[in-house]
Amino acid sequence: MVQLPAMEHLITIDSPLFMAGADLDERPAWDMIFGNHNPLVLEIGCGIGDFAVALAGRNPGWNYLALDFYNKGCLKTCRRAERLGVQNIRVIRDEARSFINRCLAKSSLQTVFINCPDPWPKRRQRKRRLVNAAFVGLLADYLLPGGDLYFTTDFADYGLEVARMMAGQERYENVLAPDLWRHDLAEYPRTKYMLKFMSEGSDIYFVHYRRTADG
Numbered sequence: 001m002v003q004l005p006a007m008e009h010l011i012t013i014d015s016p017l018f019m020a021g022a023d024l025d026e027r028p029a030w031d032m033i034f035g036n037h038n039p040l041v042l043e044i045g046c047g048i049g050d051f052a053v054a055l056a057g058r059n060p061g062w063n064y065l066a067l068d069f070y071n072k073g074c075l076k077t078c079r080r081a082e083r084l085g086v087q088n089i090r091v092i093r094d095e096a097r098s099f100i101n102r103c104l105a106k107s108s109l110q111t112v113f114i115n116c117p118d119p120w121p122k123r124r125q126r127k128r129r130l131v132n133a134a135f136v137g138l139l140a141d142y143l144l145p146g147g148d149l150y151f152t153t154d155f156a157d158y159g160l161e162v163a164r165m166m167a168g169q170e171r172y173e174n175v176l177a178p179d180l181w182r183h184d185l186a187e188y189p190r191t192k193y194m195l196k197f198m199s200e201g202s203d204i205y206f207v208h209y210r211r212t213a214d215g
């Protein structure tokens, strides 16, 4: 079960980069929206957008969807992208599963990033975790063959759970093999949460899989 956030007072976001999921058509033509056929990348739970905006700025030949159901985070992400003049990004306020099912075509994503999702640390809360076998199964439908899935967390229990679960997924191959996870990935931008946890001495768990061609 996905835990929806408490009702948040919605500050209006009037950025041209912003899209409210509720206003989106089913499977919008992302190529038309971006004005090109570049590969499509999704970050789920983009927070304040530091990661997605950094990557979009680094890779102008790719299109980025920065997704979060947290309105203030969407606002900050839009402001950051506008401040830095990053155009190849759209910031979407929506719930991840709902957005993926309604607004994406199958086999359309080149890469999916999930950074430091809410850990739901108590044992009885674990069923609320976003990343589990059902969710990565759903993502496999929407990734292109050869498309990448990255998961990061500072929470050891969640990192180990996902790393072990992914090892049993037949539709993915482990890019980091023989390691199930690493504590560093070169060139991977650090998010606000990663930096916070690293400053407190926590290790980050990086998990990286690729959708198999016949998956």
Ligand SMILES: C[S@@+](CC[C@H](N)C(=O)[O-])C[C@H]1O[C@@H](n2cnc3c(N)ncnc32)[C@H](O)[C@@H]1O
Pocket (backbone or CB within 6 Å): 002, 044, 045, 046, 047, 048, 067, 068, 069, 070, 073, 094, 095, 096, 097, 114, 115, 116, 117, 118, 130, 191, 192, 193, 194
């Ligand atoms: C702990 S924060 C991490 C933010 C950012 N990725 C980082 O590493 O700094 C988790 C984010 O995921 C968002 N989130 C959690 N579940 C979500 C869901 N089902 N759909 C969309 N966003 C979600 C939250 O609103 C929050 O902004």
